Amino acid sequence: MGQQVLPFYLVCDESGSMSGAPVDAINESLPSMHSEIGSNPVVADKTKFCLIGFNHQAQVLLPLSDLSTVTSIPGLQASGGTDYTAAFDLLYTTIAKDVAMLKANGDQVYRPAVFFLSDGQPGDNWSAAYQRLTDPLWPLHPNILAFGFGGVDPATLQQIATVRAFIADGTMGPDSALREFAASLIQSIVSSGSKPTAGGTLTLAVPDNVPGFTALPADLV
């Protein structure tokens, strides 16, 4: 018996430059996200969550899950370089596999939402992997919100975002800004899962403003 599902993917940079306060802030926020979403049955019944970490390689840390049934979320561990190609390629194959699995179950799947977080410029040429992921001809192409701080170039974030980009504005330390990032992710999931649009369909609730960040329009391509 199928359900309506809005899948969320948190794709998080865990390169060496994230070590210390940034990665700690994300790791400290994951339990509250788990608790807030998992304990809201309206939201938990309609959303699923996946955590992908990447540095010079990418890994699915939490497969697409119903947070009300998850007992723990693995933490991020900072090390290595920054390779966006690895992240986008893994995201592409993961979304394809997840949607196929959901559809096989008879679920009505809404466009996946990606929260992409990075603190540094990538060392690779990620254009081809990104184009494949966001190709409008690929029916599963996700909505992407990109968040950046530290050494990341705002223009890079704008290229990655398909919906909206946010760049840390320096008014907060990275730990506080990343807690705000996590809060905006939680709020987006809760609003998306609990406030249907016309007649009950699910759509991504996009944050307008995130404290500690400046909103940038996504590049139009």
Next chain:
Amino acid sequence: MPSWLRKRDLSPEAAAVADPQAEREPVTAFESRFPEPPVIGKGPSFAPDLGPLPASVGAMSGQAVPDTALDGTELPGLTVRGASIRGDDHRFGKEIRQDSMGMWTIDDGRSSALLVCVADGVGSQPLSHLGAAEACRLLRDLAAPHVSRFFRVGGGSGLTDLWKLVADQIGDQMNALAAQLSVDPRELSTTLAAAIIETSPASDEERRYAILNVGDATAFVLRDGEFLDCLVDPSREPEAITSTATWALPASIGQVGTADGVIGSRDMLMVCTDGMSNPMRNRDVCDRLAGWWDGDQIPSMQEFGWQLSYRVRSFGDDRTAVCVWGRGK
């Protein structure tokens, strides 16, 4: 009618005999003897509680919107049942029902017909429940002068052109209402689906109908145990990902939908919001509904309300349907 309705004698005497504890232990909301809403497949992970009364939506929201509305009528050769039920998500969030419905006989002096309609206020808009109710009312007023034409144009582009004309008039009057309330017309956004059905057909086996819609509110005919789609939402994507886009009155009417056909004395025609049609993409839901409503089975109004309150995990939107059963006179 299911056995649980037929078998119960609800008189106090019968209750005392049937349940000697009844006088000492009053029945509470959690010990209701009336069946819970039916669950189809995997149910929601929370109880079907009504919760507290929803918060007021402000002075311009008009009168209160009841959690549930039931309606019905009997006409020669037709039986009508309608229900509009606040969804689990709105109950959980202390929000009002945004769906609306209506059923009327309309007349242009030459012909009369039954008009049934449903409207689904767009979830994110604060006054969309007003928009939904107003769209139904305006449809009645603005479609009535054209009753004969709706059947005379013969379907196809003629019907679509006529409906577009009426839909634009509804949109204009909703825009005027928005101006009167000093709100953006988008705050009244609503989808709408309606059926105009002959009340005096040449034969009960060939009763003509016209279906009209804006957005993803839609219509089905139940025939021989199968629900047949009357309309295809032009905003729906056919591929793997489910679309969230829909046209809506008054600000984005877009492409209107129409269909025409006939129903016989064993058919049922339903107009519904997508709080009904979305779960119906599951075969189990369609089978259960067909089991209740196919052939000669016509539920009482209260029974219809109970049936329409079925629960399926993740489908927590307001649910509204008006069903018209044909039957021999």
